[in-house]
Amino acid sequence: MAEIQPIRGWRYNAELSRQIDAYVSPLFDVVSVKQREALYRNPLNSIHLSVPRGQDPAGEACRRLREWQEQGILRQDALPGIYVYYQYFRLPGNSHEYCRKGFMAHIRAYDWAENVVLRHENTLPAAVNDRAELLARTEFQTSATHGLYRDEEFELEQYMDEAMLNPLYQTEEDYQGARDVLAVIQDAGVIRRFQQVLAARQVILADGHHRYEGSLAYRKARQAAAGAAYSGQETWNFHLMYLTNAAADDLRILPTHRLLLELPGGLTNAELLSRLAPYFTVLPLDDPYDLPERIAGKPWAFGLYLGEGQVYKIRLRPEVHELLDWDTTPEVKALDLTVLHYFVLEKALGVVGPEQQRQWSGIAYVRNFPECLTRVDRGEARAAFITNEVTMEEVERVCHSGAVMPPKSTFFYPKTIGGFLFSSIREAEANTSFYAAFRV
Structure with a gap:
């Protein structure tokens, strides 16, 4: 199944690492415009490598990377290792502190058809091409994608906990309120045990589909260019991934609500409710802030907020699901x-089929529940559909069925951060006995 390899990580030098909060950044597809502008003002922030700007963004990232390496801003660790990454966080309204435990390593970039790394969503070609070009120019990976393996025995956690007794550094608080801690395992016997455990398992890609497919595209291009000289051991066959145990209680998936920015054909609120009635039971409520509780744990149930006191719980009539x-x-x-x-966007609103829905500009995906209500009240949206979170069991069932979910189905929380650890796929950095010792 999954082949993983240790890496000689690149990290900010010891002096800069003491203020690591100043140099980490959100992932390229979740950073807001306001966040970006603040981060760009720091000339050493990792966003200059992960989301570069300029006439030739990838070229600018490559130039800056070489400069940082030459000046010692980034330094490569002497020995390869498995990098342990813990994220401590709380959820709104909950005083319990969670700790998501995982580790970062290189994983072979498997094609989807190989059924080793499994996806649960589709990607946009433009975003994949952007990631592939950046990787081709820099041969550097600035943030790990997030993968899930299942180990009911929790064997690897004992090694990770031990490594965390001597962390390399940690953030005080990242952009999402989490505390990120990094440690490293360089014991060869322990690293081989990590390899053995993952070799018996599939990996579900939780987050980072565009970056992963960018690695696939780059690998295919290099493999085609190598021709008969291709061995399968080249460093560009591998991809930086953060791997966490799907059996852990601290793996959280938050809901992503649907905000309708418009109603097709100039529908009124009354007409929308009339179109929903053949498919859903519609129950009026008094307080929109009760919606998450009223739908919690109920299959095919949603909150609907239309503003001006129009609050509803809607639930699919079981007999129409067929x-x-x-x-x-x-x-x-x-x-x-x-x-x-299907029943709201296609049947009630006439936006037919998954592909048309993916491209429809009339929908926005919003994680913050109060924001949904506020935007409807301000007239920025016509309706908010409040949803329950997807469960880990549902993600696994869908992935093993070979299908994909509707867009923006999952929001694994917290997100990994960029700039905490970098990895290189340059051939010159891997032709050492260190790496040869761990090849499968």
């Missing part, structure tokens, strides 16, 4: 979000 005729697996058809996209 009308859902999209060409997908039963596991996908059972999802709340599939029900919402």
Whole structure:
């Protein structure tokens, strides 16, 4: 199954690492415009490598990377290792501190058809090409994608906990309020045990589909250029991934609500409710802030907020579910979000089919529940559909069925951060006995 390799990580030098909060950055696809501008003002922030700007962004990132390496701003560790990465966080309204435990390593960039790394969402070609070009120019990976393996025995956690007794550094608080801690395992016997455990498992890609597919595209291009000389051991066959145990209680998936910026055809609120009635029971409520609690744990149930005191709990009539005729697996058809996209977007609003819905500009995906209500009240949106979170069990069932979920189905929280650890796929850095010792 999954082949992983230790890496000689690149990190900010010891002096800069003492203020690591100043140099880390959000992932390229979640950073807001306001966050970006603040981060760009720091000439040493990692965003200059992960989301470069200029006429030739990838070229600018390459130039800056070489400069940082030559000046010692970034330094490479002497020995290869497995990098342990813990994230401590709390959820809104909950005083409990969670700790998501995982580790960063190189994983072979498997094609989807090999059924080793499994995806649960589709990607946008433009974003994949952007990531592939940046990787081709820099041969450097600035942030790990997030993968999930399942180990009910929790064997690797004992080694990770031990490494965390001597952390390399930690953030005080990242952009999302989490505390990130990094440590390293360089014991050869322990590293081989990590390899053995992952070799028996598939990996579900939780986050970072565009970056992962960028690695796939780059690998295919290099493999084609290598021709008969291709060995499969070249460093560009590998991809930086943060791997966490899907059996852990501290793996959190937050809901992503659907905000309708417009109603097609100039529908009124009354007409929308009339179109929903054949498919859903519609229950008026008094307080929109009760919606998450009223739908919690109930399959095919959603909150609907139309503003001006119009608050509803809607739930699919069980007998109409068999009308859902999209060409997908039963596991996908059972999802709340599939029900919402089919019976609300397609049947009630006429936005037909998953592809048209992906491209429709009339929908926004919002994680913050109060923001949904506020934007409707301000007239920035016509309706908010409040959803439950997807469960880890649902993610696994869909991935093993070979299908993908509706867009923006999962939001694994917290996100990994950029700039905490870098890895190189340059051939010159891997032709050492260190790496040869761990090749499968």
